[in-house]
Amino acid sequence: MANWTTASKRMLSEVMSAETWLPTEMPEYAQGFMYMLGSLTASSFVVLVLSGILLAMNGPASWSYNGAMRFIAAVHFWGVQAFFFFMMLHLWRVFFTGAWRGGRGLTWLLGAIAFLIAIPTAFTGFLINGDLYSEWNIVQAKDGLNAMGLGWVNLANSGQMFGMHVVVLPLLLTVVIALHITRVRTKSVVPPYPNVKVKSPAEQGGTQP
Numbered sequence: 001m002a003n004w005t006t007a008s009k010r011m012l013s014e015v016m017s018a019e020t021w022l023p024t025e026m027p028e029y030a031q032g033f034m035y036m037l038g039s040l041t042a043s044s045f046v047v048l049v050l051s052g053i054l055l056a057m058n059g060p061a062s063w064s065y066n067g068a069m070r071f072i073a074a075v076h077f078w079g080v081q082a083f084f085f086f087m088m089l090h091l092w093r094v095f096f097t098g099a100w101r102g103g104r105g106l107t108w109l110l111g112a113i114a115f116l117i118a119i120p121t122a123f124t125g126f127l128i129n130g131d132l133y134s135e136w137n138i139v140q141a142k143d144g145l146n147a148m149g150l151g152w153v154n155l156a157n158s159g160q161m162f163g164m165h166v167v168v169l170p171l172l173l174t175v176v177i178a179l180h181i182t183r184v185r186t187k188s189v190v191p192p193y194p195n196v197k198v199k200s201p202a203e204q205g206g207t208q209p
């Protein structure tokens with residue numbers, strides 16, 4: 001009978017196998033651009049993490065006064081635009097190809113959770129800009145969070161927002177994206193819907209009402 005040890009052993013041997021991560025064959029339907037959108041989302045996330053590390057290392061003053069750091073801040077900003085743009089297109093692709101089919105429900109769920117974590121990650125980033133736009137957002141959103149019983153999240157506390165944006169949320173997002181992609185590798189990409197032609201009543205030999 002399967003127990004925790006044998007189940008974990010089976011799962012780990014699948015997750016850690018070179019066959020899972022370095023497949024030499026790919027189904028034909030997965031070669032189109034629409035199937036690259038998830039990887040483009042993941043690549044944008046890598047750009048975000050790398051530019052974010054440079055920003056955090058040099059501190060908030062650096063990108064206001066130093067040209068090179070201003071460039072890194074711009075890369076971080078455009079990285080976010082690319083990340084959400086590709087994620088939305090990827091979401092449409094997985095929706096219209098019914099990518100939850102064939103035991104891929106958990107892959108779908110992990111993607112949806114990544115999406116839900118990405119929103120506050122981006123939002124806390126806007127809040128620590130410190131300009132009028134972020135102040136307006138802080139004032140508007142803090143009452144909403146209070147009303148939801150999340151009063152411990154103090155949007156006006158820039159230290160808390162900095163920690164959330166730089167450490168807590170990106171780490172969570174990294175873990176969820178890693179699990180999502182691991183799941184895609186073990187479950188593979190969903191095959192297209194079968195091409196079933198729906199016959200009209202006339203073609204079926206019936207009469208029109």
Ligand code: HEM
Pocket residue numbers: 034035036037038039041042045087090091094097099100104107108109110111112114115118177180181184188189190191
């Ligand atoms: C952080 C954002 C996300 C990243 C980095 C990401 C990454 C990926 C990658 C690399 C794939 C492989 C196939 C492909 O590239 O199209 C994939 C597949 C998949 N994604 Fe995502 N994804 C994200 C968000 C989402 C969201 C929001 C959903 C849905 C709610 C989702 C659902 C799925 C499903 C069900 C598959 C597997 C089946 C298939 O590819 O046909 N993903 N994802």
